[in-house]
Amino acid sequence: MSLKVYADRMSQPARAVLIFCKVNGIEFEEIKVDLVKKQNRLPEFKAINPFGKVPSIADGDFKLFESHAILSYLACASPGVADHWYPSDLKKRAKVNSVLDWHHTNLRRGGVGFVLYTILGPLIGVPINPKAAAEAEKVLTSSLSNIESVWLNENGNFLLGNKEPSIADISLVCEIMEFEVLPEMDRIRVLSPFKKVLKWIEDTRIATSPHFEEVHKVLLAAKSALHKLPVDENYETASSIKAMLDMEIATEL
Amino acid sequence: MSLKVYADRMSQPARAVLIFCKVNGIEFEEIKVDLVKKQNRLPEFKAINPFGKVPSIADGDFKLFESHAILSYLACASPGVADHWYPSDLKKRAKVNSVLDWHHTNLRRGGVGFVLYTILGPLIGVPINPKAAAEAEKVLTSSLSNIESVWLNENGNFLLGNKEPSIADISLVCEIMEFEVLPEMDRIRVLSPFKKVLKWIEDTRIATSPHFEEVHKVLLAAKSALHKLPVDENYETASSIKAMLDMEIATEL
Known part of the structure; x- marks a missing residue:
């Protein structure tokens, strides 16, 4: 499983990415970034997204943030996602x-x-x-x-x-x-x-x-x-x- | 020439679309929608974009607004646009x-x-x-x-x-x-x-x-x-x- 989704489910765009992956059977590992605990400001997360925002993804070495960009990327890059998405x-x-x-x-x-x-x-x-x-x-x-x-x-x-x-x-x-x-x-x-x-x-x-x-x-x-x-x-x-x-x-x- | 670009050059996203079309030799007709004269609120423009914003385009019967969506559409739909765009x-x-x-x-x-x-x-x-x-x-x-x-x-x-x-x-x-x-x-x-x-x-x-x-x-x-x-x-x-x-x-x- 190479796709990692960095998310706090209290974030609405993070939820959108999680739901999209689950509905489409995309395998991923959900990594919690607790916003209340300010885990988004930790250097290890800033290495994924320098702006410290969720959702972010890492697909192997490829890192991406901004939920709309993530959703369109996953829709195109994941096999078997129906065209209507x-x-x-x-x-x-x-x-x-x-x-x-x-x-x-x-x-x-x-x-x-x-x-x-x-x-x-x-x-x-x-x-x-x-x-x-x-x-x-x-x-x-x-x-x-x-x-x-x-x-x-x-x-x-x-x-x-x-x-x-x-x-x-x-x-x-x-x-x-x-x-x-x-x-x-x-x-x-x-x-x-x-x-x-x-x-x-x-x-x-x-x-x-x-x-x-x-x-x-x-x-x-x-x-x-x-x-x-x-x-x-x-x-x-x-x-x-x-x-x-x-x-x-x-x-x- | 079927592509119409509705623009006021005082709008920065409208300028982005105009420059992109011109640089890439995309044929289009520029239709001025004067924002100071509130032409964006006229019914004939609302028929193109119900939100009354520029830029908007009409490509034949196809109407589209939001400059980023327009730019990516034109980059994909226009022949001869270099891949780097x-x-x-x-x-x-x-x-x-x-x-x-x-x-x-x-x-x-x-x-x-x-x-x-x-x-x-x-x-x-x-x-x-x-x-x-x-x-x-x-x-x-x-x-x-x-x-x-x-x-x-x-x-x-x-x-x-x-x-x-x-x-x-x-x-x-x-x-x-x-x-x-x-x-x-x-x-x-x-x-x-x-x-x-x-x-x-x-x-x-x-x-x-x-x-x-x-x-x-x-x-x-x-x-x-x-x-x-x-x-x-x-x-x-x-x-x-x-x-x-x-x-x-x-x-x-």
């Missing part, structure tokens, strides 16, 4: 790249800021900041609205009207799943207006099950710890989206 | 993608914020904001430092130690060239500590000359207008980097 057709591939590029400065920018300044920041030395959280929420809401009205505005269960998921679906859905750690009222306020988005998250979960649920389990423990709630052993992280979706459908009836 | 070797290509992904949340984030809040904002209704400019300058300086110490930290004149430029070189250099419109003291303060960066900008200019200079000429007029300076007809936008580089070399002697 990263189409070889140039136009279809360009569209997937377009979504991934858009992600950086829209959904990711809003999502990371919102979660960081609302709840996760203190774990890594960044104080809670309601003003910055409110600004990030604006970018986030606009991004979710654009996913709903542009990227999901065609027939098909996945982004760009595709019938099967691409690496962009995994990447963007993992970003949104990070909101599981938010206070419940914030998460419902932000996500519940976007019914197509909720349906798409659920479709992506089903398409990548059971790896999706397994890799996201870490969020359940994080949520319990952050909000000082008892751990509900029967609670499934992924099922909370399903619950919100069912609630939405019930409201429509 | 976007290598077909999977590992080399993945490295170029890694730089491009890094660009979004580092150099671009810092650069756009700094220029916007220092000088360009009022043109599009965003007020000058010294505090936001200072925060953006931190991200920008850190990004330039990382280009200098990581991405240019190998032999070869271009990013990743390459001997010939890739689409990442054009994209990142066009970002930095936007600083031409800054007040001179700001531009020198930000850029002059980074000697490898200055040398790399100059090498990229030479590799893409005379298109680089022609496409960047718009910045000269913008600079004159913004700072109420007379237009110096003999002034070459690109030569200002050369001057800073010469100054740096002279300082070392």
Whole structure:
């Protein structure tokens, strides 16, 4: 097994890479880089990624970071990955790249800021900041609205009207799943207006099950710890989206 | 001629696409979308890109936006584009993608914020904001430092130690060239500590000359207008980097 994936499952792009590998039967060794313990700043990890970010991979001597670059590399370099994940057709591939590029400065920018300044920041030395959280929420809401009205505005269960998921679906859905750690009222306020988005998250979960649920389990423990709630052993992280979706459908009836 | 490139040359990613097409002899029609006149918000442009951003392209019926996705698409879809621009070797290509992904949340984030809040904002209704400019300058300086110490930290004149430029070189250099419109003291303060960066900008200019200079000429007029300076007809936008580089070399002697 030569592929090593350096990850902390609390990182949404790290989860995206892990889920992609597992769904596609790519053999790899998962190496935990604990962000709270600042293991990403250790010299041995900086030798893999000088910027100290996860996910990073080492495929033999070849080192790579930035999750989108990793996902497209693995999709092309691993035998047996179905074409829909990263189409070889140039136009279809360009569209997937377009979504991934858009992600950086829209959904990711809003999502990371919102979660960081609302709840996760203190774990890594960044104080809670309601003003910055409110600004990030604006970018986030606009991004979710654009996913709903542009990227999901065609027939098909996945982004760009595709019938099967691409690496962009995994990447963007993992970003949104990070909101599981938010206070419940914030998460419902932000996500519940976007019914197509909720349906798409659920479709992506089903398409990548059971790896999706397994890799996201870490969020359940994080949520319990952050909000000082008892751990509900029967609670499934992924099922909370399903619950919100069912609630939405019930409201429509 | 079926390829249409929708651009405002005041946009750094739009310039990157225009230079790439011209250097590679790709036939296209340049369609100006004037951002100051808000032509990007017109319904006819929203039909090309629902987000109203430049650059965007239409290749027959195929519409695409996000400059990195456009550059990689054109590199693959246009006959005769040399391999070094976007290598077909999977590992080399993945490295170029890694730089491009890094660009979004580092150099671009810092650069756009700094220029916007220092000088360009009022043109599009965003007020000058010294505090936001200072925060953006931190991200920008850190990004330039990382280009200098990581991405240019190998032999070869271009990013990743390459001997010939890739689409990442054009994209990142066009970002930095936007600083031409800054007040001179700001531009020198930000850029002059980074000697490898200055040398790399100059090498990229030479590799893409005379298109680089022609496409960047718009910045000269913008600079004159913004700072109420007379237009110096003999002034070459690109030569200002050369001057800073010469100054740096002279300082070392």
